[in-house]
Amino acid sequence: MxxxxxxxxxFEEYLTKRGFPIRYxxxxxxxxxxxxxxxxxxxxxxxxxxxxxxPKGPQRGSGCFDPYEPIREKIEEGRAKFKQYxxxxxxxxxxxxxxxxxxxxxxxxxxxxxxxxxxxxxxxFNVQTGAGDISTAKSTFLSGGKMIHHTPKGDVRxxxxxxxxxxxxxxxxxxARRAGIELSKMQxxxxxxxxxxxxxxxxRELYARDQRVHIEHRLVVYDNVDAAVSLPPEFPTxxxxxxxxxxxxxxxxxxxGVDLAAIExxxxxxxxxxxxxxxxxx
Numbered sequence: 001m002x003x004x005x006x007x008x009x010x011f012e013e014y015l016t017k018r019g020f021p022i023r024y025x026x027x028x029x030x031x032x033x034x035x036x037x038x039x040x041x042x043x044x045x046x047x048x049x050x051x052x053x054x055p056k057g058p059q060r061g062s063g064c065f066d067p068y069e070p071i072r073e074k075i076e077e078g079r080a081k082f083k084q085y086x087x088x089x090x091x092x093x094x095x096x097x098x099x100x101x102x103x104x105x106x107x108x109x110x111x112x113x114x115x116x117x118x119x120x121x122x123x124x125f126n127v128q129t130g131a132g133d134i135s136t137a138k139s140t141f142l143s144g145g146k147m148i149h150h151t152p153k154g155d156v157r158x159x160x161x162x163x164x165x166x167x168x169x170x171x172x173x174x175x176a177r178r179a180g181i182e183l184s185k186m187q188x189x190x191x192x193x194x195x196x197x198x199x200x201x202x203x204r205e206l207y208a209r210d211q212r213v214h215i216e217h218r219l220v221v222y223d224n225v226d227a228a229v230s231l232p233p234e235f236p237t238x239x240x241x242x243x244x245x246x247x248x249x250x251x252x253x254x255x256x257g258v259d260l261a262a263i264e265x266x267x268x269x270x271x272x273x274x275x276x277x278x279x280x281x282x
Contacts, residue, residue, distance in 0.1 A: 005052055011036075014238070017238075022037065028088075035047045035092070036095075041232055047085055050169070051094065051097075052098065053104055065103065068113050072144075075163065079146075079160050090229060091230065091232070092162050093163075093164055094163055095168075108278060113141065116147060117144050117148060147224050160224070161224070163227065165221050168220045170220065172260070173215055174216055175212065180272060183202055184270035184272055220241065221255075233254075239258050240260045251280060
């Protein structure tokens with residue numbers, strides 16, 4: 001029996017905690033390549049394959065950084081793994097996990113950009129005047145997406161539609177979030193902002209004082225909104241999970257776990273706002 005990877009063991013822990021029976025490398029009829037995990041949820045069979053990056057030391061020196069390339073490589077691996085599951089009416093989820101020290105971004109911009117195209121700004125250009133109107137500029141996805149291919153003629157071709165979503169398996173330090181809330185309350189009570197050293201020492205003291213469970217595995221799911229088969233709308237279910245997909249005519253957060261929502265409300269009450277440059281949580 002092949003030993004589980006670090007990411008597979010972490011994902012099994014997540015599934016077990018959520019009450020999902022683990023079916024590892026199930027080989028359904030008509031297939032020769034099993035995916036890592038199969039679960040039953042909302043009367044649907046969901047196939048999930050876990051990918052990770054081999055840990056490496058931090059990169060040295062300077063140069064350009066492409067946040068999409070590592071994710072697109074995993075999408076290609078997932079495409080090959082899920083190829084035999086096309087047409088089975090089963091959602092297929094590519095689960096990615098990174099625990100090394102090399103820089104790999106797994107935020108909304110990187111994931112959606114890897115799927116839908118490099119994130120950029122489009123400015124309408126008037127060919128008669130030779131000028132662009134900066135006031136009408138808007139954020140958009142450009143070329144390079146693994147789920148949407150923009151042809152040189154300006155056409156759009158959907159691809160890799162068997163992959164229903166990319167799910168990022170990560171951990172949230174709940175104790176650190178609670179310490180940050182308490183620090184904001186202390187600064188409000190003192191009527192001043194603490195300096196860097198005072199803030200650091202206070203946070204360290206608050207963190208050490210809180211003995212409750214503080215690290216939680218969670219899934220952040222990013223829908224492939226053009227997938228052939230969508231995930232059930234009730235997935236995922238974890239108290240710290242999130243899901244981003246299409247709502248109306250735009251991408252936004254469509255699920256937030258109850259415990260994460262409670263932390264965010266308390267943070268907002270003391271003036272701490274989550275980093276959300278694209279307004280996906282509004």
